[in-house]
Amino acid sequence: TLFKVLASASALGILLSGNALAADPIVIKFSHVVADETPKGQGALLFKKLVEEKYPNQVKVEVYPNSSLYGDGKEMEALLLNNVQMLAPSLAKFDKYAPQIQLFDLPFLFDDIQAVERFEKSEAGKSLLNTMTDKGITGLGYWNNDLKQLSANKALKLPKDARGLKFRVQNSEVLDAQFKQLNAVPRKMSFSEMYQGLQTGVVNGAENPYSNIYSQKIHEVQKYITESNHGLLSYMVIVNTKFWDGLPPELRTGLSEIMDQVSDEVNKKSHEFNLADKQKIIDAKTSEIIYLTPEERSQWREAMRPVWKKFEDSIGADLIKAAEASNQ
Ligand code: LMR
Secondary structure, eight states, rough: HHHHHHHHHHHHHHHHHHHHHSSEEEEEEEEEESSSSSHHHHHHHHHHHHHHHSSSEEEEEEEETTTTTOOTTHHHHHHHHHHHHHHHHBBBGGTTTOOOGGGGSTOOOOHHHHHHHHHHHHHHHGGGGTTGGTTEEEEEEEEEEEEOOOOOESSOOOOGGGGEEEOOOOOOSHHHHHHHHHTTTTEEEOGGGGGHHHTTOOOEEEEEEEHEEEEHGGSSSSSSSEEESEEEEEEEEEHHHHHHHHHOOOOOOOHHHHHHHHHHHHHHHHHHHHHHHHHHHHHHHEEEEEEHHHHHHHHHHHHHHHHHHHHHHHHHHHHHHHHTTTOO
């Protein structure tokens, strides 16, 4: 009967799609070093959700937060070996691959997070996403965290207060130079070691946006947080170029579109996310937040300023100008 034919045809359909289902999904391992409850952590989970909704059975995104798969000392290597396919390292961690990206860590470069976004959307900003493809790294977009605050076990009001203190820094020459400029002692240390480093006194201070301070409980091991907004913590979402270029073109386009959507979402919310974490830090009453007068803040700016000259050649004077222009 017709019914039987239709039934068996649909059974065949199920069988066929069953076969399609049985094909191994493409797995994107996304490793990062922060908590789920941070702008980057949330972005990674949103990317997973949207991709798996749009490509059920075809693509699987595995998110590994908190350095659970690779810490920041090893994650770039892992990406180049295609052991992970996607990362979002902080822009401070690209020294070795693209010196231009050191731009983002120049102290007091951006007035606020809106200026950061304007720059990232500009031609100059976008062009930086493609500077590492010859090394096997493709940039898909920027995710902002927020501006950084200084923390220490000593009240930091003026640059001289930092003298002689040991500060944890990311693996970045610019940040190393920034603390040397204060006559402080920078110590490069991976993100996962920071809490213990501060707790045991291996280092006395650090620089983080509020979301990292709160999610790593840094406020429990630092008596003072100076709201300096002196530098930026943002990320570039990157993929292994060979992996990415080897994807079916339609899928690659689809994933790019999802990534753009996620980047917009992260960047829309990250500042507020940080403000909410600031409030939680205030409520915890474990550390005091120090606010600077404009005069005090300009002293920090002056003290750190020579770093710009030091890195002008490796970054490029034009690029620095383009970034400064985004402040207006
Ligand atoms: C840091 O090492 O302080 C940051 O790069 C961590 C992060 O990914 O937010």
